[in-house]
Amino acid sequence: MNNLIPKHIAIIMDGNGRWAKLQGFKTRIRGHEIGVTALRNTATHASEMGIKYLTVYAFSEENWSRPKSEIDALMSILIRSLSSELETLQKNGIRLNAIGNLDNLPRNCKKELQETIKATSSNNTMTLTLALSYGSRQEILIATKNIAKQVLEGTLKINEINDISFSKELSTYGLPDPELMIRTSGEQRISNFLLWQSSYAELVFLPVLWPDFSKEHLEDAILQYQNRERRMGKTSDQIEIKE
Numbered sequence: 001m002n003n004l005i006p007k008h009i010a011i012i013m014d015g016n017g018r019w020a021k022l023q024g025f026k027t028r029i030r031g032h033e034i035g036v037t038a039l040r041n042t043a044t045h046a047s048e049m050g051i052k053y054l055t056v057y058a059f060s061e062e063n064w065s066r067p068k069s070e071i072d073a074l075m076s077i078l079i080r081s082l083s084s085e086l087e088t089l090q091k092n093g094i095r096l097n098a099i100g101n102l103d104n105l106p107r108n109c110k111k112e113l114q115e116t117i118k119a120t121s122s123n124n125t126m127t128l129t130l131a132l133s134y135g136s137r138q139e140i141l142i143a144t145k146n147i148a149k150q151v152l153e154g155t156l157k158i159n160e161i162n163d164i165s166f167s168k169e170l171s172t173y174g175l176p177d178p179e180l181m182i183r184t185s186g187e188q189r190i191s192n193f194l195l196w197q198s199s200y201a202e203l204v205f206l207p208v209l210w211p212d213f214s215k216e217h218l219e220d221a222i223l224q225y226q227n228r229e230r231r232m233g234k235t236s237d238q239i240e241i242k243e
């Protein structure tokens with residue numbers, strides 16, 4: 001057991017649709033709306049607990065294949081939330097950041113996003129990164145192409161390709177790797193989220209649906225993380241000697 005609070009937590013917020021259905025709502029949209037409330041509360045609690053980076057999977061590349069009505073609703077929830085949540089972000093010193101193929105977002109959505117990112121850019125309590133139109137394989141492919149281009153242009157030698165030079169080409173450059181990845185709703189998959197970055201992350205799968213996610217669930221996930229032995233390839237004996 002260690003008492004370390006992870007510096008970076010990544011969350012796959014899953015279960016909004018099932019939550020809406022269980023509550024008897026006709027559409028899945030209400031689940032996404034309450035999902036925003038759960039995200040606001042989680043970001044606030046995380047910043048109060050001293051977590052420096054929180055990255056959430058808000059919309060995957062694969063989510064573009066959902067019905068147009070749901071995509072439109074999600075985009076308008078996102079636009080509305082970006083302006084209505086500005087006060088919460090400022091009050092808690094949260095800097096907003098975004099990763100993913102942002103050019104695929106509707107123009108007004110991208111504009112609102114850029115404005116909120118700019119307005120919060122000097123906050124330094126916690127960085128909240130929204131993964132939007134994000135896919136980790138796509139991100140790794142873009143990085144690989146950039147590396148290949150640098151090799152062709154002669155600005156990078158093949159033996160200079162390593163963890164550090166590769167990480168620089170990822171959209172998460174500047175963020176530390178997450179030590180803890182949480183997925184809600186009981187599904188036990190990573191679903192193309194931060195595949196490179198979560199190489200050594202502890203994975204915690206919680207049965208709670210995202211709209212019901214609370215401070216207690218966040219604390220439970222952190223406790224599970226603290227109870228894990230993070231060997232990073234070493235033996236238990238080596239870890240004990242170090243401690």
Ligand code: FPP
Nearest residue numbers: 013014015016017018035036058074077078
């Ligand atoms: C997964 O639940 C959730 C999403 C695809 C969207 C997550 C979005 C939010 C929490 C709101 C904040 C972000 C935006 C973009 C407004 P699901 O719909 O896959 O649920 P299911 O697995 O029960 O069907």
